[in-house]
Structures are given as C-alpha cells and as structure tokens.
Amino acid sequence: MVDVGILGATGYAGEELIKILLRHPQVRITYLSAKIDKPTPISKIFGYLKGRLELICELPDYKKITSRCQLLFMALPHTVSMEIVPQILDSDLRIIDLSADFRLKNIKTYEKFYKVKHKSPQIIKSAIYGLAELYREKIKQAKLIANPGCYPTAAILGILPALVTEMVEPDFIIIDAKSGFTGAGRNPKPDFIFSEVNENLKAYKINTHQHIPEIEQELSKFCKKNLKINFVPHLIPLNRGILETIYLKKKKDFNLPEIISIYKRFYKKEPFIRVYEENSFPEIKNVVGTNFCDLGFYTETKSEFLIIVVAIDNLLKGASGQAVQNMNIMCGFKETEALL
Amino acid sequence: MVDVGILGATGYAGEELIKILLRHPQVRITYLSAKIDKPTPISKIFGYLKGRLELICELPDYKKITSRCQLLFMALPHTVSMEIVPQILDSDLRIIDLSADFRLKNIKTYEKFYKVKHKSPQIIKSAIYGLAELYREKIKQAKLIANPGCYPTAAILGILPALVTEMVEPDFIIIDAKSGFTGAGRNPKPDFIFSEVNENLKAYKINTHQHIPEIEQELSKFCKKNLKINFVPHLIPLNRGILETIYLKKKKDFNLPEIISIYKRFYKKEPFIRVYEENSFPEIKNVVGTNFCDLGFYTETKSEFLIIVVAIDNLLKGASGQAVQNMNIMCGFKETEALL
C-alpha cells in the first residue's frame, strides 16, 4: 500500500485524481491540500465524496506532506509548482507534477511562453517527461515526473509515428485542436461563465498557445530537427474531451492501409492507444471517462496530404489518468490499474 | 424621434435593450454607460454592433444623461439604481428602472430580502410597477417605472386571473420555477463557469429568493389578503427562458375549458399574452426571442388541483422587452413596436 498526497485537490485535475485513486487497490490517499480559506473536509467541497473519503483539505504544509506521503501529485497552476518542488525534493517523496513548470528543457522558451522568470532552473534537467509511450523505462526510476499537457499528449501521440518513420515532412504540421471546457480550469473569468460559452465557439491563442513549445520540443527530439508547428486551439461548449484534426504533408506516396499498419506496429504493446481501421474515426464520447488515446486516419494515394484525428479525455489521458499511469509504472503496479 | 440612454449597457439586459432599440423606428440611442475601466466604443464590446451603433460607453455622467436623453433605461444591479435616481429625477427625464429598487412598496421587506438599507425611500411611492397588463393607464403618465422582475412577471401573469375570479385558494400557491442562465447575469462567480453549470441542475434559494415579496405584493393587492407563496427556483443549463410550473388548489369545482375561457377573457386585448388550448403546453423555445408570455393549463373535474405552465423569455418579457413595451406605452407609440 502506497500513501499518496494531492496538492491542488479542488481543481478539476485534483478532483479527478481523487476519483481514480479511490478505485486503486494498492494506494491510500493520506494528504490533500489546496488554496483554501480554512481547513475543510474534502467531502464538504465535493458532496459526492461523503462517506467515501474523510480527509481535511488545507493549505500545503511541507512537513505533513513529507511525513505522510510516499508519492505526491501536484495538480497546481503553472508557476506555483516551481516554488514548492525545491522545498520537498530532498525528502524520499516521489513527485508527479501536472503543471508545465518542468516540461520545457529550454528555460528561455519557458519564460517567453509562461511570461514569468523560472525559479528552479536547476531542477528542470532531472525531470522526466511523463509520456509513458515514449519514456516508460525512464519513468520507472524517476524521482520527478513532468506530466505532459493535454493538447501535447494528443498531438505527440498522433504525429510521432509518421514523423519518425519519415512518412511526412517535418516542416509542415498543422494541428486544429478542439477542447472541452474543463481544459480552462476552475477559473471564474467573465468569459468563462456559462451563458458566454454555451452556444458559442471560437479560436484562441492562434500560434501563440503555451503548449506549442512542448509539442515542438518532443517532436524535434525524435526527428533531429527544430520543428515549427501551426497550432490553433478552439474552445467547445462541452465539459470533457479533446479532438485534434492534424494535417500533414506526405514525404513519399503511401495509401491508407500502409499508414494504419505503421501506427499499429508502433503502438502494438501500448495498453491505452487504439488505432482505428479505415473509414472509422475517433469521437470524444468514445474516450470520455477513459485513459485511451484514439487515432484515425485519412489519405488517398493521389493526395499529398495525410489527415489524422486524435481523441483523448483532457482530464484523464490528458492529465490525471496519465499521472496515475505514471504512478503505476513508478511503483511497479499493473500499468492499467484503476484506469480500465 | 425620442432620444434614449441606457445605463448598464454591457449587462445582458442592457445588451438586449440595444438590440431591440436599434430596430425601433421612433427611437434613437444617444447615451450608453456601464461600470467600465475606460470609455470604450460599444462596437468593441459587442463585436456584432460594428457598423450598426457607433457610441462610446463610459462611466455614468449625470449631465450628459439629462442633456442628451429624453428617456432613460437603467439596467443596473439592485442597490445601484437607488443611488442614481435621486440625482436625475428633477430633470425632464422619464425613467424605466429594470432593478428591484423601486418595486417593493414596503421598505422593511426590501431591506430584509436585499440585505441593504434603502437609500431613497421617499421615491418608492411615486414609482409605477411596470406590468402593462395590470397598470397600463398608470404607465402612460409615469415619470418612473419599476420594471418587474423576470420570475414575478411569469408568476403574476400566470396566477392572477384564477385568483381574482376566486377560482383558487389564496393560501395555497406553489411555484416551481426553472430559469436559463442569463437570469444570473454577467457575474464571474466560481459556481457560474461553464463546466460547473453544464450537465448540472439544482434548486437554489428555496422559499428565500428576493423575487418572492414582489410576487406576494402584487397578488395580495388584487385579492385583498396577505398571501404567502412557496417558490423554488432552479437553474437550467440553457441561455434564455423561464418556465414556471404552478400548482394551485381549486376553491370550487371547474373543468379545463372553463378555466381556459376565464384566462382568454381576462387577457383578450393583450398583445403579448397567448393562452393555449387544452392538451398543449408552453415550451421555452416558443417564447425565446419574443416578448410573449405563454400560458397552458391542466385540471380534471374530480381533482382538487389546477396546474398552470407559464413560459417567457427572461431577457425580453422578463426584462428588456417589457421595458420597451413600457416605453411604447409612455411615449404613445404602438405597444408592439420593435417587439414583434
């Protein structure tokens, strides 16, 4: 039995972590904290937890964290994690950080996109990017995991196999991303209230979204070239799920069965990747509530273009599900435990 | 041509007033104000107004208001109106106040339900309650209109005919109300963000909502008795519309055609009331975008109960549409102008 804590327990990702971990037979939640006025039972904050989890949620107390937990999930806003990690890194704790603070290896890029000075640059190098499909072996031993962002998870899993097999041009990547609204967090901005979002649709942060350098970093690493992508995210009036429609330029001619078989081979041992057959495409409702990443494909022999559709649940494979997948790998549990 | 101004132009009611008044052939919008950081063209705030209304929206300036406008709509939060009205009441301005500040004749009741001290108690008496179906003659001459609340408009129009004809008991009134989310205003509270409201449903302020005394005041006046009602409002994940299901106890026996014909007679000259035939019931989509109030009925001869379903658009008949209806009456325009 591993004792785990959650910082940021009242956000969407933290809430989702609680739900998953309550189903996990080898784990016990022993500490919860959040930015909160006064210590409050978590079952008062989330009514449905009444009778299932009786823990107090409070402001973070480093002593309690290190004494009560063996593994810590940090589901905090960007720029908060980097202040806390140095305080607790010397303990025996293993840490899975869901923020962006330790994902980007290039500090200047981080500071440009997140518009703050990085406060713990010395720690970045040791953090492992927690995309199990790429870095499973490193994750096993990791002390600090930088859990991937939601858009990057879908984008990297969708593009990488075609890129490393040199089926597509690295200089021509267009990602048209659509996200459900929990992706924006529990943030009471005027633009986020129900009647502004409902029955509306818009693009935002065109080619300037902070997830762009994360996608570029990982794809570049595998094709040995500094890629630039086009990335246009859209907010959709639904709660959960990301659908990315990706447009790539073929480097050589191939047909649909060929590309599908490349992806099947690439992911053949992956428990959470599902490659669709011809003429069927991922939908958000097929992945919501699951840790799956679904992939579908379109091309024609005469066409220069390859179109890939990727779907994940932004709160599961795009955040908390993936974080638990990483915990399972780190602790030697079955990788799919509590996730199927 | 009448020159009109709008205070609170950036809220939902203010926005709706702009839309209606732009269609009105006898009216010109000459002044707009709102709680705003710096003066801003209204077409920047509401993109779709580009090329249709080029006015600056600014903090309220009483001199400009009284010099530029003949009639003023005040679409301000409760408790703000009562500070402003005394400053401008001495001018020639006619005022339609969409807030609750001058609706309740009993100051103590106001102070109990709105939880503030009333700052202009001397003005209350002169304000006319702007429900045209009851007070049309008084509205014609009014200097200051207290425009009715959204829930009260539907409730009073739904209950009054049965009550004044003594078909139902005054001591037994249950109103189960459901409102779309614009009813909560442009208010960035954590509970109001999209992913909290979407796919959820709840009752709130059970028997304590601030619209209760307004309904009780108007119904009591017409049946010469201090009524108490049961009122349970619910927030529904849609943008516009109110549906109220009203449960009344019959005072004598009557059948469905009898009660329908009583309502038809009561409202026979009303341009905005539609009484439904047997076996058909109002739906929100039949009134959204209109100034109509739709009424449907259910009873059986053997039953003690009368059930009434009422539907309005909370932003039109429940706010801005009704305000323009009042303006039309005050200015001697056709009552339905810009509202059909």
Place this chain on the structure above:
Amino acid sequence: MVDVGILGATGYAGEELIKILLRHPQVRITYLSAKIDKPTPISKIFGYLKGRLELICELPDYKKITSRCQLLFMALPHTVSMEIVPQILDSDLRIIDLSADFRLKNIKTYEKFYKVKHKSPQIIKSAIYGLAELYREKIKQAKLIANPGCYPTAAILGILPALVTEMVEPDFIIIDAKSGFTGAGRNPKPDFIFSEVNENLKAYKINTHQHIPEIEQELSKFCKKNLKINFVPHLIPLNRGILETIYLKKKKDFNLPEIISIYKRFYKKEPFIRVYEENSFPEIKNVVGTNFCDLGFYTETKSEFLIIVVAIDNLLKGASGQAVQNMNIMCGFKETEALL
C-alpha cells in the same frame, strides 16, 4: 463467478450495465442480445469497448440464454419483456427485468397506462419490486425482479419516510420532476433531435405519465390508503440525472432538524442513501456516475409545507446501478460491489 447475460445491450440501460459489470470481479458477461440487423461485435457498436469485451451481440436466442447464463438482465422496451419472460422462466435463470412489465400488481392499471393488453398476467404476482431499501429480504430469494422506474425510485425514496411516520398528509403530494435526456431512450423521434431539445425546456404528460401508478402503488401500500399524486415531468437539456422537487403538506408541526433526523434514522443502514444537512441541497452533478440517492429538505415551523429535493442518476440508481445492486443482493455479493 456468475455468468450473466444482457438483453437490450445497445440501449442506454444495457450499455450502462456492460460498463458496470466489466468492473465487477465476481461476474462474467457471457451473452448479449439486441434488436439488431445482423450479429455484430459489441465493440463495433460501442467503440470504447474495443479490447475490453469481445462478444457478439445478436437477436435473442432462448437456448443460448438459458445455457450460457445464470442471471439475466432484461433492458428491453416496455411490452417486450412480457413476451420473453414466459419462454425462459422455467429454466434455472434468475431474471432482473428493467422494464415496467412486472412492476404493477393491478393489470387494469398497467393496461390503461401502457395501452396494451398484458400477455403474462399470471407471472406478475411472483415478481419482486426491486427497491432494495424496501424489499431487501425478498430480493435475496427472488427468481424475477421488477426493477423500479427512474422517476419512481427518486419519488418513493423521497416521500416514504415522511409518509409512514405520518408527518405529512397522504392526500397532498406534488412531484415536480426534471430528467436528463437519456431518460427518453435511444429513440429517433423528430422531437428528440439535438437542435429541438437543446436550449429548450418543457413539461410533458402532466398527470398522465406511466410512472404515476407505480409511485402510487408503492406509497399506498405503506400508508394503507389509495393515494393520488400530482406528477409533472420535465425534459432538461442534459444527458443524465433526475432532480425531483417534492411538495408535501405537514400533518403536524415539526421543524427542519426533526424531519432530517427522521430520514437519517430511516435510512441509517442504507449504503446508497445520503441525507443532507440543513441549508444544503442535492444537485445532479453530485450523483451523476454514482448509485447514490441524495435527499435535501426545507421547512419552517410556521409553514404548512415540507419541500424535499431528491437527486439520482437516472441510468444508475434509476436503472442499471439499481439492477446490479439487486444482483449483488441476490447472489450474496457485497451490496456495493462495482457500484462505488
């Protein structure tokens, strides 16, 4: 390990049964059928089952059902169950029927509300009404369970404690019910398409809904009186969940803590009933995805009325969750297995 089958596997209730049973450690799904053109892998019908359940779904084959299954869930439309049950009742199968066909003890009432002749009247008497909170002992030994309807589950659990303790009048029961749209089934009617339902709200089948006699039968049984209720259901534009706002007339005076403590005592051993404290009320999002039934209360000492708010997930406690709860009781499993 118990082998179970599901008839009607492609409807919402059937789909939900699959999801729950896949998480159940003591159960194996061995047979699936549905009204379907040709035998089809269930993982083709529900994409997200790929790799998790590889069974063919076909038209019902009675021989296969009785040879492959020890327990059968029937998630079929009303009037279909009563044709099938006689064909398989002689086997060793235990049956949980989610339709209404064996819920009503009075055949005439059934035939009036469901508008068909009952084809297996002789079987009705032996069926046990599967509301565990009332009939747990009988369920343990049952051969055939009539699983309760969604609206009745919430209504009966909400009203019964106040009624049997004679706190409220039996002649005065008003239920204003609101249901998410899966309650209407996978039924391609013109009124059910997205753009007709979205942004709309309506009452339907006022005092004529087929769930009325079911509520009346169960409540009457416990207060030894033939009750008549008022029941107005509304369809809400969201996927899952029922919220019922219930208006009752107090038979004697009591205050809020008194009634809350009566309910707490009544349900004190129930694993799926949660009684709320003063000033807090059930919301759909607190029960969606769970088998809980949440109850909240409002009354004042001076008031004649008691208001109760009940929330359940219509597909879980209102259908498939409750069915699995019944299976757990019948098979001697832990009652909450796969349901927490």
Place this chain on the structure above:
Amino acid sequence: MVDVGILGATGYAGEELIKILLRHPQVRITYLSAKIDKPTPISKIFGYLKGRLELICELPDYKKITSRCQLLFMALPHTVSMEIVPQILDSDLRIIDLSADFRLKNIKTYEKFYKVKHKSPQIIKSAIYGLAELYREKIKQAKLIANPGCYPTAAILGILPALVTEMVEPDFIIIDAKSGFTGAGRNPKPDFIFSEVNENLKAYKINTHQHIPEIEQELSKFCKKNLKINFVPHLIPLNRGILETIYLKKKKDFNLPEIISIYKRFYKKEPFIRVYEENSFPEIKNVVGTNFCDLGFYTETKSEFLIIVVAIDNLLKGASGQAVQNMNIMCGFKETEALL
C-alpha cells in the same frame, strides 16, 4: 408589395425564412407547403407564430404556387428541387432554390457527390449561383437562383480575396470546418438525438463532403485552375453557427496589416462582410442571428502560412438570410432590408 411562397416551410431554413419575411415591409407570405400528412395551420406547427401568420401549410400544389406567388423560395432537401423546378419554370415566378440541385455546373460531379441521377440537367446552365458578393449584377436579372451552401459561403468568402490577388497558393487549401447542429436539418436519425450529440464532437465525411465540389468550382473559376481542397467538417453540440479555420500557404511574403487591407479593399462596399483588425477573431456568437460573415486573420512575416477564421450563422448568411439578400437584390429592395 411582392407575394412570396415557401416550399419546405417546416424545415429549419423554411422556418427561418418565415421569421425574416414577417419583418420585411415590402413582402407578403402567400403560400406555404411542406411534406406533411394533412393541411395544417403553420401556427399549429410553430406555436410562436400564433396571431402572427395564419396560413395553411400543405403538400405543394403547382397551380396555387404560380397563381399566388411572384417569387418562390424552395427550402427542400437536395434531389427534390430538381423534380419541381421544371413544373413551374414556365410561369412568371422567380425562384430562389436553397438546395444544391442547381449549384454545380458539372452534372457528373453532382451525380457523384449526391449519388442520384440529375433529372433536369438542361436547367442547370441558366441558374445563377446566389453569392451576392461575387454575382450581384447577374442576380438582379435572375429567373432562378441556386442559393449557396452553408460551408461554401464561409469558405469562398474567406479564401477568394487571397486567391485572386495571388497572395496564396491555389494547390494548398485546408478548411477545418465546425458547424452547429441545425446544419444537419430536422432529420430524426439515431445519431442525431440529443444524448448522442450533446457532450460529443466528431469529424465526418472527411474530404468526401458534398459541399467540396461547390467550393472547388467557385474558387477554380476565379483562379483559372482546377483546385483541389482539403475539407474536414465537424459537428459541434450547439444549435447555430459555422466557424471555419482555414490554412493557406503564402505565395509571397506579406505581413498581417497587408493581408487585412487587401480584404478590406475587396469587400469595402459589402454590407454583410466584416473584416476584423489584428488580434481579434470572429466568434459564432458575434454572427448568430445576423446575416454577417466575419473574417479574422493570422500570419507572421517569417511564416509560410496564412490562417483565416470565418464565422457565419449557417441558417442566415449560410441559407435563409442569404436567400432574402438575393430576393432584395432581385426585387430592387434595399439589400439589407429585414436583415439588420
């Protein structure tokens, strides 16, 4: 006063035509038909029309059409129009056909994409493609208008200026389109019911949608080259609106102000085109309920790509609003009459 009829009055486009035409001071609706069981007052079909339009809706009667109407809107499903037009073309009627039957000049392309044999090929040549921004002069004299499709209206208006000024490559056009659900029509398919569409998102008909040849035909005409486009439509859980995110490859280098000024010049006299300034982008809520087409742009000097965001209301500029705009041009009315 012009007398107009509507065929297909009960579909979304027909309903919208009624709403607009009722506001039009120079037009009288004199005939309504639809695929309907028996003649029915339109105010029974659309409750909100009660007291505003008292016409019977019936199966189409060619004699009545030609005797009662001077201008006819045909809002019928594809493949129905081509059977009716020959029956009435010899009369004095002017016809605005909202279907696709007369949009494509190449009959083989029509037959491939709509999967039927064309029944009136001889009429195609005389039909004028009703995109006022391109063909205003021809529309003035037209006998038969082929009103553009919703996706093509947004795509052509979005792409054409950049293409004819040779700022972008004709061989590289990617359109990622998102449409509200009224775009799918009033069609009771199992996939279209509320609970299947709500909280879901999917791509469909990738590079095979029937609107592709319409876009290719019009763009090709203006750049004298047979274009091929990539077009991926997505269905979004909201009622109205289309947002298209268009990815183009620059033929020469230019910056953002340059491309914006090209579009401003191109559309400078157009009453329904709004070109956005830098850093602001169209949203569906800015166009819903209007006949506007909004355009926003993104590019950088160093980048090879130009990204254009286009928004329209699919039922207005994408169907009925544009049809009325065409009528206004044909009849010599003010082009914006009833549309602002």
